[in-house]
Amino acid sequence: MSTVDPALLERHGLKPDEYDRIVAALGREPSLTELGMFSVMWSEHCSYKSSRVHLRTLPTKGRRVLQGPGENAGAVDIGDGLAAVFKIESHNHPSFIEPYQGAATGVGGIIRDVFTMGARPVALLNSLRFGPMDGPHGARTRRIVEGVVAGIAGYGNSIGIPTVGGEIVFEEPYTGNPLVNVFCLGLSKADALVKGRADGVGNPVYYVGAKTGRDGIHGATMASAEFDDKSAEKRPAVQVGDPFMEKLLLEACLELMKGDALIGVQDMGAAGLTCATSEMGARSGSGIEIDVQHVPQRESGMTPYEIMLSESQERMLLVFKKGREHEVEAVFEKWDLHAAHVGFVTDDGLLRVKDHGTVVAEMPAKALVDEAPVYDRPMTRPSYLDDVAVFDPASLPETNPQDALLRMLASPTISSKRWVYRQYDHMVRTNTIVLAGMGAGVVRVKGTPRALAMSVDGNGRYCYLDPRRGAMLAVAEAARNVACAGGQPIGATNCLNFGNPERPEIMWQFGEAVRGIGEACRALDVPITGGNVSLYNETDGNAIYPTPVLGVVGLIEDATRVLTRGFRGEGDSIVLLGDTFEELGGSEYLKAIHGQVKGQPPQLDLRKERALIDLLVNAAGDGVLRSAHDCSDGGIAVTLAESTFDTDGVGCEVDLPAAGPRLEGTLFSESASRAVVTVAADGVDALLTMARKAGVPARVIGRTGGSRLRISVDGRLAVEENVRDAEHRWSTAIGANFQRQAS
Amino acid sequence: MSIKFAVIVFPGSNCDHDAYHAAKHVLGHEAEFIWHKETSLKGADVVILPGGFSYGDYLRTGAIAQFSPVMTAVREFAATGGPLLGICNGFQVLCETRLLPGALLRNKDLKFHCEHVRVRVEQTDTPFTARASVGQVLNLPIAHGEGNYFADEATLTALESSRRIIFRYCDAEGRVTDSANPNGSLRNIAGICSEGRNVVGLMPHPERACESPLGSEDGLVLFDSVVSSLAARGALTA
Numbered sequence: 001m002s003t004v005d006p007a008l009l010e011r012h013g014l015k016p017d018e019y020d021r022i023v024a025a026l027g028r029e030p031s032l033t034e035l036g037m038f039s040v041m042w043s044e045h046c047s048y049k050s051s052r053v054h055l056r057t058l059p060t061k062g063r064r065v066l067q068g069p070g071e072n073a074g075a076v077d078i079g080d081g082l083a084a085v086f087k088i089e090s091h092n093h094p095s096f097i098e099p100y101q102g103a104a105t106g107v108g109g110i111i112r113d114v115f116t117m118g119a120r121p122v123a124l125l126n127s128l129r130f131g132p133m134d135g136p137h138g139a140r141t142r143r144i145v146e147g148v149v150a151g152i153a154g155y156g157n158s159i160g161i162p163t164v165g166g167e168i169v170f171e172e173p174y175t176g177n178p179l180v181n182v183f184c185l186g187l188s189k190a191d192a193l194v195k196g197r198a199d200g201v202g203n204p205v206y207y208v209g210a211k212t213g214r215d216g217i218h219g220a221t222m223a224s225a226e227f228d229d230k231s232a233e234k235r236p237a238v239q240v241g242d243p244f245m246e247k248l249l250l251e252a253c254l255e256l257m258k259g260d261a262l263i264g265v266q267d268m269g270a271a272g273l274t275c276a277t278s279e280m281g282a283r284s285g286s287g288i289e290i291d292v293q294h295v296p297q298r299e300s301g302m303t304p305y306e307i308m309l310s311e312s313q314e315r316m317l318l319v320f321k322k323g324r325e326h327e328v329e330a331v332f333e334k335w336d337l338h339a340a341h342v343g344f345v346t347d348d349g350l351l352r353v354k355d356h357g358t359v360v361a362e363m364p365a366k367a368l369v370d371e372a373p374v375y376d377r378p379m380t381r382p383s384y385l386d387d388v389a390v391f392d393p394a395s396l397p398e399t400n401p402q403d404a405l406l407r408m409l410a411s412p413t414i415s416s417k418r419w420v421y422r423q424y425d426h427m428v429r430t431n432t433i434v435l436a437g438m439g440a441g442v443v444r445v446k447g448t449p450r451a452l453a454m455s456v457d458g459n460g461r462y463c464y465l466d467p468r469r470g471a472m473l474a475v476a477e478a479a480r481n482v483a484c485a486g487g488q489p490i491g492a493t494n495c496l497n498f499g500n501p502e503r504p505e506i507m508w509q510f511g512e513a514v515r516g517i518g519e520a521c522r523a524l525d526v527p528i529t530g531g532n533v534s535l536y537n538e539t540d541g542n543a544i545y546p547t548p549v550l551g552v553v554g555l556i557e558d559a560t561r562v563l564t565r566g567f568r569g570e571g572d573s574i575v576l577l578g579d580t581f582e583e584l585g586g587s588e589y590l591k592a593i594h595g596q597v598k599g600q601p602p603q604l605d606l607r608k609e610r611a612l613i614d615l616l617v618n619a620a621g622d623g624v625l626r627s628a629h630d631c632s633d634g635g636i637a638v639t640l641a642e643s644t645f646d647t648d649g650v651g652c653e654v655d656l657p658a659a660g661p662r663l664e665g666t667l668f669s670e671s672a673s674r675a676v677v678t679v680a681a682d683g684v685d686a687l688l689t690m691a692r693k694a695g696v697p698a699r700v701i702g703r704t705g706g707s708r709l710r711i712s713v714d715g716r717l718a719v720e721e722n723v724r725d726a727e728h729r730w731s732t733a734i735g736a737n738f739q740r741q742a743s
Numbered sequence: 744m745s746i747k748f749a750v751i752v753f754p755g756s757n758c759d760h761d762a763y764h765a766a767k768h769v770l771g772h773e774a775e776f777i778w779h780k781e782t783s784l785k786g787a788d789v790v791i792l793p794g795g796f797s798y799g800d801y802l803r804t805g806a807i808a809q810f811s812p813v814m815t816a817v818r819e820f821a822a823t824g825g826p827l828l829g830i831c832n833g834f835q836v837l838c839e840t841r842l843l844p845g846a847l848l849r850n851k852d853l854k855f856h857c858e859h860v861r862v863r864v865e866q867t868d869t870p871f872t873a874r875a876s877v878g879q880v881l882n883l884p885i886a887h888g889e890g891n892y893f894a895d896e897a898t899l900t901a902l903e904s905s906r907r908i909i910f911r912y913c914d915a916e917g918r919v920t921d922s923a924n925p926n927g928s929l930r931n932i933a934g935i936c937s938e939g940r941n942v943v944g945l946m947p948h949p950e951r952a953c954e955s956p957l958g959s960e961d962g963l964v965l966f967d968s969v970v971s972s973l974a975a976r977g978a979l980t981a
Contacts, residue, residue, distance in 0.1 A: 153855050157886070158796040160757020244755050244799025334778070336754060425857045425886040427948075428794075430761045433956045444956065446764070559956065 004029070012039035012218075013225060018373055025367040033305045033353065033361045038368065040218065040271035040309055041278060044535050047372035050501035051533045054514040062527035064490050066190060072113040072266065074529020076491040077190055078555055080448045085119035085193070086185040088127075088456065088495040088551045090534035094238040095180040099147025103180050104155040104241040105313050110184040111161060112267035115250050116316070118194035118257045119186030122429060123443045124156050126166040126182045127456040127495070127549045131175025133412055133737045141170075142737055144178055151241075152182070153423040158243035159250065163424035164432050165441030166456055170412040171591075173460070176539030181495040181532075183456050183551040187445065194257055197264035198280035198288055198319045198345045205277075205288055205343040208332055209249050209268075209315040213298035215239050216272070216311025226500055226538040245314040252335040253316065261324035268315040274308045274368070276317040277343075278351050281365035288365065289352040290343030304353060304360040319345060379511050380504035388465055391599030393584050393665055401663045401718045404593050405637050406729055408668075411592045414634050415733035416645070438564040438646065439629070440485040442556070451559035453487030455552055459633075460545030462601035465586045467509040469601050471516030471548045476609045476672055477632050478552035479524050483613040484628040484675055486563050486620030487554020492521060494531040494550050499543025501535045509546040510535075517548060523606035524613065526552060556620075563620050565629035566647045570705035572626050573684045574654060578612055578674030579697050580636065582660030588633045589668035602672045608696070609673045615694040616675060624687050626678040635668035637711060637719060639676045644709050644723045645730060651723045654702030655712040663718045667711065678704060746973055747773040749787030751817065751833075753808045754779065758794030758830065758950065765950040766791075770966050779811035789826045789870075789969050790817060792833030794886070794948060804847060804889045805835030814840060826870035826969050827942045831887055834934070834944030843935055843944045844902070845894035847887075851927025855888040859958060860925050862933045862947055863913040866906050869936045870972035871943045871965045880917045881910075881961040883947035885925060890946040892928035892935075902935060910934035910945050 009019055012035060022030055022038045030038060044050060060068040066083050067075035073087035091106025107124065114121045128148065131141045156163045161184070198205065216239035256262055264284070266276040273295070281288045292307045302310075318339075320328055325341070332339040346352070351368065353361040364371075408414050421436035433451060434442035440453040457478040463470030479489040494517060499506040521528055537544045556562055584590050585599020619625050631639045636656065644651055659666040679687050684700060691698035709726055711719040748766040752759045759776060766789075767774035775785060784790060798807035808814070821827045821842055829837040837843040850856060859882055864875040875881075894902070902908050910933040914923040919931045926946070934945025949962030 150854075157855055157857075157888075158755075158757075158799065160795060242799070244796065244801065247755055247757065247796075247799075334780075422858050423855045425855070427857060427884050427886060427951050427957070428757060428761065430764060430951050430954070430957055435958060446768075 013043060014039050018042060021373060025371055026363055031361060033308060034363060036305045036309050037274045037361060040274055041368040042372040046271050046275060048533055049373050050375050050377050050535060052374050053376045054511050058518050058528045059522045060527055065527050065529055067193060069530045072116045072196055074493060075193055076529060081190050083188045083190040083193060084185055084452055084553055085114050085117045085188050086493055086553055087113050087530045088181055088183040088493045089532040090495050090497060091180045092497065092534050092537055095148055096178055098238040099144045100151040101238050101240050103148040103151030105239045106180050106182045107152055107155040108241045108246050108313055109269045110182045114184045114186040115253055116265045116267050117188060118192055119188035120254055121161045121184050121186040122431060123185045123441060123454060124161050124163040125441050125454055125456045126152060127458060128168045129174040129179035129547060130170050131172060132170050137175050141175060148180055149420050149423055155241055155243045157425040159247045160428050162426045162428050162432055164426050164443060165436060165454065168417055168420060173545045176542060177537045177544050179497050179547060181549050185454060194265055196266035196280050197284045198286050199263050199284045201345055201347045203263060203319050203322050203345045204325060204341055205290060206318045206339050207295055207342045208318060208337055208339040210242060210245050210312055211296040211298040212307055212310045213312045214306055214310060217306060217309045226536050239311050239313045241313050248335045248337055249314055249316060252332055252337055256328060256331050261320045261327050263319045263321060266317050268317060270311060272309060272311045278365045278368040281351055282369035287346035287348045287350040288343055289346050291354040293356045294340050294342040296338060296340050304355045308353060377501055377507045378504045379508035381508050382505035388598050389600065391585055393582060396594055399593055399664060401667055402721060405719055408588060408592050408634050408638060409641055409726060409730040410733040412734055414588060414638055416731040418731060419735035433559060433562055434485060434564050438566060440481045442485050442562055444559045449558055451556040451562055453482040453485040453554040453556055455481035456549055457481060458547050458549035460547040461597055462586050463513060463547060464545040466601050467512040467546050468516035469604060471513040472520040472604050473601060473672055474548055474550045475517055475520035476604055478550040479526055479613055480630045482552050482554030483616040484563060484630050486561050486617060487556045488617045489524060489526045489552050489554045491529050492526045492550055492552045494528055494548055496533045497537055497544060497547040498535050499538045506543060513546055513548045520606060524610050558621060561620055561623055563625055563628045565643055566627055567643050567650045567678055567704045568626040570650060571681060572678040572704045573681055573700050574652060574702045574704060575677050575679060575687060575698055576701045577677060577691060577696050577698050580659040580666060580669050581671045582665035583669045583671045584665060587668060587670045589664060602670050604672045611694050611696050612673050615691055615696045619687055619690055624679055624683050626680060628675055628677045631674040631676065632670060635670050637667040640711060641709055641726055643676060645727045649707050649723045650704055651706040651708045652702055652704045653706065653710045655715060656701055658714040663713050666713045667718060745772050746788040746970055747786060749775055749777045749784050749790045751792050751813055752776050752778050753797035753811060755797045755799050756793050756795035762791045762793045762950045765953045769953045777813060779813045781813050782816055784816050784820055788973055790820055792829040792836050794831030794833060797832055797836060805832060805839040808836045809840040821942050824939060824941050828871055829944035830948055830950060831946055834946055837942060837944040842942050843937055844898050845892055847889050848891040848893050849889050850891050856925050857886040859884050860947060861913050861915055862910040863917050865911055866909050869909055869940045869943050870969045872909060872968055873972045874968040875964045878917055880913060882959040883949055883962055884951045885947050887946055890926040892932040899929060907936050908932055909936050909943055
């Protein structure tokens with residue numbers, strides 16, 4: 001039984017039985033420093049104690065996987081001796097409290113994870129969720145949107161890594177808890193991946209980068225609790241970013257990694273020095289001893305507790321071969337970085353922290369890293385599911401389909417994100433061969449004929465209605481998006497954003513979603529190489545929609561064959577791949593036009609999805625396709641409209657087979673496993689033959705040309721609108737929110 | 744005939760690789776990175792100050808870079824007529840260094856802009872525009888938060904009368920309009936040159952527009968121009 005002050009435990013986010021486990025692991029009561037170190041390492045954020053039993057079920061192996069979960073980032077083989085190193089991570093809680101720095105340091109953190117592996121970061125994407133920009137909390141939301149976008153831009157632009165894509169959704173459950181998920185991809189030699197290891201007794205442990213301050217202490221613990229009206233008081237727990245420092249660190253580390261002096265590197269992110277020292281030691285089965293007096297400090301009088309728990313940004317821990325100190329220090333000196341010798345590797349398995357020679361903390365590294373409690377938390381199917389499942393499309397009031405389409409094109413979730421991505425440098429490094437907003441993010445791999453396509457996708461509304469299928473659909477959509485660019489999906493990373501796992505209903509959503517991701521990834525042969533879990537996304541007891549976000553990486557063998565969503569000119573045939581059913585459950589149409597979140601998300605047949613993806617990749621690779629765009633939010637009407645945008649006004653004339661009695665059930669259905677592609681007139685037969693062999697339903701639905709978007713259903717004209725006018729509505733909707741605010 | 748480009752690397756430069764790639768891999772010339780602590784330009788024929796955020800741009804954009812050791816050699820190179828191109832942050836450094844007049848303020852809407860814009864070539868008697876034609880409209884990307892060119896009236900008048908405004912923001916038809924001005928620059932100025940005409944600074948990124956997969960090849964004309972200018976001068980080492 002613990003004898004410690006319960007209030008002290010509560011401040012550390014530790015339960016009494018967790019304290020007892022700490023005592024058992026140490027064989028004694030912990031010191032305050034030790035207690036603090038355990039509390040951050042055993043926080044939900046660092047230990048995955050609620051999610052681990054579920055995450056174990058995910059497929060993580062594959063013929064291209066070079067590094068699965070457990071390191072700083074995952075890696076897949078992309079040929080020519082190269083690896084793509086990538087990961088997605090959340091910075092939700094900090095971004096709500098302090099939008100600019102929260103988002104900026106989220107970008108900084110994931111970039112460090114990637115270059116720590118020895119990879120040069122070449123692309124960023126992000127997946128964002130906010131509340132509505134109008135309504136009672138509109139002003140606050142717009143401020144958060146501006147801050148988050150400026151923070152992402154401020155960090156990514158300055159460090160010189162292009163932000164090439166992403167997604168943004170505006171919906172009520174995110175009003176008090178926005179989501180900021182950042183994905184980063186880097187390139188490395190496949191045989192030169194650097195690990196976060198501390199091998200070799202006596203080897204020096206160096207600290208390099210920014211000085212340690214009192215910022216971010218207990219950031220990991222903050223990210224492991226719900227929000228309430230006192231959250232603003234936690235602002236000091238949000239770190240402040242310095243992209244210039246990170247740029248120097250990046251270049252210095254990559255320069256160092258070219259040599260053979262280095263043994264292991266780890267960035268100091270969540271849980272700072274505690275996490276870096278204990279994880280490096282635990283991975284290698286070695287121990288580490290450091291003395292905090294050697295840690296560069298920004299302010300005087302910092303205690304060992306503060307130094308070990310600080311989450312000051314832009315700091316790295318390195319282990320390299322003894323005797324190579326001069327070589328390493330010379331590189332850091334070149335980049336005007338201060339490298340401090342803070343300790344050395346031992347063989348006793350302990351993490352020993354001294355302060356001016358006196359031991360202030362000493363514990364098995366594995367106890368901090370591997371012996372955190374693992375909870376198989378109770379799960380209960382939420383009762384709301386029965387209510388929301390009841391939905392009959394026939395009950396909806398009549399709408400004019402054309403008006404509905406134009407309203408949806410101007411809704412923040414569908415409309416152009418140009419206002420956002422224009423603030424991101426999406427071209428630096430001259431690899432971006434699909435400009436932002438034109439489809440998946442695509443960067444070429446210089447020195448090879450290849451390119452990499454990337455997409456981050458999630459649909460919280462689907463997951464709210466059915467977490468398992470919603471998660472499967474997120475995998476399918478991300479994979480389909482990279483396939484629409486011509487990329488074969490080869491690996492994925494996930495960011496799992498959920499509410500409080502101590503509530504059985506939330507835990508059920510989590511468990512179902514992870515099952516869905518596993519099923520879809522297995523069926524589509526896309527292994528998960530890593531990711532991040534963000535729980536406790538609740539404010540005042542209101543949870544977000546369960547929001548698993550999938551980042552999928554696709555390999556394009558011939559970069560010259562890359563595709564975008566836009567029609568390429570007049571006279572091409574438009575082909576719909578896949579079948580449309582009357583599926584409006586959980587749709588954007590139902591939400592944006594009727595204000596309802598009901599029904600079942602679309603059915604998903606993973607064999608059909610895989611067939612479609614393979615067909616898209618093969619047809620793109622053969623040069624048959626001229627453009628490709630997947631059908632998702634808003635259905636085929638939105639897909640067709642978007643295919644006419646950014647084309648200098650190339651219109652189309654299309655006739656769709658009816659999927660149901662009402663036009664809306666065809667136009668706005670979000671049936672999965674579909675894409676709209678164009679082919680030159682003489683390529684139609686080739687495509688239809690390929691589709692037949694692949695078992696993918698394919699049908700010519702019309703032609704590109706003219707200046708109007710004309711869509712009929714079984715010969716009945718449903719939409720006829722000038723492309724330029726529709727495009728104007730679509731392209732100006734988000735920016736208009738901020739002009740109004742300024743005036 | 745091969746010429747040698749030097750790309751100066753300040754801490755925080757991030758378009759250094761792009762300029763190097765354009766010069767070396769697209770155009771097939773020699774190119775070398777010169778670290779800012781070096782004191783020699785190593786026999787370069789052309790010097791590029793690349794884009795980025797030198798020293799984090801924390802004081803003012805480009806303000807600290809002028810004190811880098813390499814800038815002494817860069818000033819000498821410019822003084823002796825060597826072709827020197829400042830792109831984006833490089834243009835800001837040239838203004839801070841007083842190799843070019845004026846300053847670059849925050850964009851009028853206070854936001855960073857990354858997009859393709861059109862600029863009109865105003866003068867062709869500089870080493871970087873010799874192969875362009877007057878009035879030619881170039882499709883070039885911009886990527887900056889502080890590209891709003893400012894100078895006092897006297898300076899602007901002097902720039903106009905000495906024909907030192909080299910690029911102006913324009914629309915696709917070459918009309919210089921307010922709506923074609925992405926950042927509020929006075930007189931739509933996108934780039935200027937020195938009195939000797941050998942130092943050119945511009946906010947748009949020609950090095951990002953040298954290959955068709957990137958959306959434009961209009962930036963090539965700046966590189967082609969400097970190659971022919973050097974050839975005409977007979978200044979080449981090889």
